Amino acid sequence: MSSPPLRLPRRGPRPGWFALLFLPALLVGCAPNLPEQAEDPLPFVFRSLDLRQQDPKGRPAWELRSPEARYDLNRRIARARSPHGLIYAKGKPLYRIEATSGTVLNDGQVIQLEGGVRIQRLGSQPVLIEGERVRWIPSEQLMEIDLRPSATNQETRLVAQRARFLIDQDKLELRGQPELQRWTKAAKGDGNGAGKSEDRRVPPRADDKATATSNGKDGSKAKPSASELAYAIPALATPKRRPDVIIRATTADWYPGSGRLIAIGPLRGTRILKPGVVQTLTSPALEGNTIQQVLRLQAPVLFEDPTNKSRLRAQATLLDLEKQIASTDLPMEGQFGDLQVRGEALEVQLDKELATIPRGCQLDQPGDSLRAQRCQWNWKTQVIEADGNVVLRRKANDQITRSQKLRGRMGSKGLAVFTTPGARVQTQLTIPKGSGQTTKREPEPIRL
Template sequence: MIASRSTRRRGLLLLVLLLGVPLFGCARSARTPAKPQPFVFRALNLRQQDAKGRPSWELTSPEARYDLQRRVATARQPRGVIYAAGKPRYRIQAGSGTVINDGEVIQLEGKVSIVVIGPQGATITGDRVRWTPSRSLIEISGRPIATDRSTRLTADRARFLIAEDKLELRGSPRLLQPGLNLLTREADWYPPSGNLKAAGPVLALRQQPGKPAQRLTASALEGNTREQVFDGIAPVQFLDPAAKTEIAAGRTRWNLEKQWISSAEPFTGRFDQLTVRGKALEANLADTTAFIPAGCDVRQPGEWLQANVCRWNWTSKEVQAQGAVRLEREANRQITRSEALSGQVGKDGTVEFVSPGARVFTELTVPPRAPGPARKRPPVSF
């Protein structure tokens, strides 16, 4: 038979009394009762089981004081374990704690940490925590911070839903990495797996030494802090002011560890005076190169280039086009076909394409001679 809440609470209190040795008793006088003194115990040990008799949570402390009238225990350096299906899931510790109503509410303060048990090492910290075991809820009101590998998640406040393994970050949540600051409206993080879901608008700022920051915006974000891979939900825009580069795309993946951005959906971009389109995009932020694996379409004033694939480096300003290349110029309606063309962005922001040794076929349309008076032939002399 499952015990009622009051019975369970009495069980917890009995365990405290059995483990503790009171250093101060309750002295009574025949006329005026003395004010009860709190009991000081050598150790505090609270344990709770779930409906199936499996351990649910436990809390220990090397020293605690217990007020019988208020049913409040104050503990020094409390340590605890939270279980899931009877197995240890999280380890929790703090500088001090207050246990209210024999475990109905537990308040922790002073460098509170909640650590995922296992090799992952993901950690949630805060200055003040309110733990309600019956609701499987931990509320963090003092500087909540979550860390996973080199990623830090911060917010003004947070709620940890233990049964769902979900940390709700609210109030200006941020994802921080060296050189990266990502802001979003709200975020949900799952410490055991590292999964992250963020509601937008999303703004990511990537610092560049001596240059303006690169900016990436999206309507939402999904990914994993452990794998350091995130998907920006359309519409996605990328801006690099130093390289005069703008890209608008659909769902876009950002690999933070490899500094790689890719999209399997059509995109449009502007690189100085070039307007670029493609069926997909891959960009390496580390070496400032971009690759269009299909449907390359490049336009600039007076010229239009189409190719199967294109590559360019927005630092060296080199451009390469390969596979069924077709370059059309307005002047004389010139059409050039080749298997490969390359070019260099000039000071005016346009590219002058040349053939790197490949065979080139060029068609020219010469405009007809303008009408006018017939020319007189000079006299013929013999």
């Protein structure tokens, strides 16, 4: 037996009470007289389900719709097909919900959503929260996602084994090996990922289009309501290819609206350069913003690259995901092959494979040392440049070379050959006794 749509009145005795009280009278009126010990009746099938709830100020709080629902009167359970709905904030649609199936328990006290659950934040900064199973408790403004939860914005995705979405706080708690996944610029536009200018949204469902284009009583096209417009917004698509950067943590808290992210470690980040070659980054914890695409890594921060046997140790570091730049204004030290490096600050441009010590540069290896205001090393071309009051010291003959600029190239063992293109060089060295006096002369190319 089918009945009219099951709806919640616009105002009830109090928020959280559902308009299912009228259902027994409706069903008795259309049911035949049965013996006292008759078998339990089959669940009633409704041609649609439309549940709504208001906040204390009478504004819409949330709604849930379904084209078909089966209601078990004795157990107070409604099973809905293809449920979809909205969560409101101050009376305006904020999140859109859809799933393959849903179960409404105790007339809406608990709602279980299953099969491709999608919770999309609406607005200029869309976010898509997904999972295979979601337990929604409207009275507590809580969603528990315990099967493959993930959250995706335009450039970043967060995944974990389980998650809790605190709706009133707009906070997503990810637990069980959470990961921050990122797609780099270089990987976009290759046919597998999505470019920055590409609209990563899919058209709305057919029934949502129909809702958004409903006609008025006179046959004219009616102006769609805010909820109808929310249903018609295209869904955000998720990348299909493997991310280029992955940062694993112990716990992570994310605020979809503001983009704020807090992750507790130990953290381990990996960046794939090519199959089998992976850069790694470690830190105790981070705090950042996925909308601004910046992360602040707590000290100590360790960066390793196997391609050039480099190892950098830094204090608190800022990681700009959009520009692919890691930087710190605090002292750092590192190693490139056999060459020891120190500086008062550091900037690493990952996409350009360029490391810069903007001040207080020190390069050391057995028997040799270099001091300069600024040093730069391109680990792709292996070119090294030192600028500003450069002083090169060699223990052999107490040789000291001074210049405003030296340029060199790294060798296979971390040694560099420096030249002075167009720059004036002063070299002082001590000649062993019996071989002459201390002298100054223009040198041959210098090996550090």
